[in-house]
Amino acid sequence: MNCACSAGDNGEYPEFFNESFPVARKEHTCCECRETIPKGSKYQYVAGKWDGYFDTFKTCMGCYRVREDYFSSGCPFEYLKEELQNCLDIDYLEVPESEDEDANS
Secondary structure (H helix, E strand, O other), X not given: OOOOOOOOOOOOOOOEEEXXXXXXXXXXXXXXXXXXXXXXXXXXXXXXXXXXXXXXXXXXXXXXXXXXXXXXXXXXXXXXXXXXXXXXXOOOOOOOHHHHHHHHO
């Protein structure tokens, strides 16, 4: 299943980039879900130049898989949650109220 909207078609393509999948030597924060990427976990690391500026992005494998499964045409880094809400009307990062209440009990 792929989103049929224009995600990734917004002029934010890099001049150049490099992608790798290292194993974390220390904790990092996922640029999409903002969760911790634990030490010892594999993650996506992308470094490149967009609109004249060099930037890097670290994405946990869960968010990477969502991006790959639903946005084969591309999704700008740090916009995965927004694109899922706009295109599929789902919020995969929100904890349902019943689960949130259970955690506080």
